[in-house]
Amino acid sequence: MRKLKSICSVFSVMVTFSWTAFGAESDSYDAGQAYQTTCFACHGTGQAHAPLVGDIIEWEIRLDKGIDTLVQNTINGLNGIMPARGLCTDCSNDQLRAIVEYMLEQSK
Template sequence: MKSISVVAAVAAVLLSPVAQAADGKAVYEATCVACHASGVANAPKLGDKAAWAPRVATGKDALVKSVLTGKGAMPPKAGNANLKDDDIKAAVDYMLASVK
């Protein structure tokens, strides 16, 4: 019986949100895709190197700040108030990787 409770405790830690790293692709697909797949309101499309070039030049920190605070038609946290900073950073990393 004791081993079952130890296994349950370990499983709870491993499955908790804190124990899991942010998944940039999952965040992109759940939130960012709404605008960045089609270019709604001039959002740079995923993988469009020319559209992303001026944004890449500002650096990752500036891009993350833009998502956190909002920019143009994009509301703060891309309209998803439940996103954590690490989620946003992971999504930015995912989008930047598409234009390297």
């Protein structure tokens, strides 16, 4: 059951990524660069117990809650530790989703 759930989650991410990839906004948007600029300080170092990009187990646990939950946690912040919008105050919600998808892709 868990394997099926993981496969469905990955499929959901792929479909969402495909949708985002063809949006006009993402034509010039570099989610990898945005990650380096705004997210790496925590998700590249483990600061404040942030899940490290590349840590498959930690991201799978979070992905079990669904991509929409991950994106909403990014937009709204989480538990007073994860800042709202991940400190990317000029990122749109679609751009934040693209960054989350980038981080998930790097954590496979």
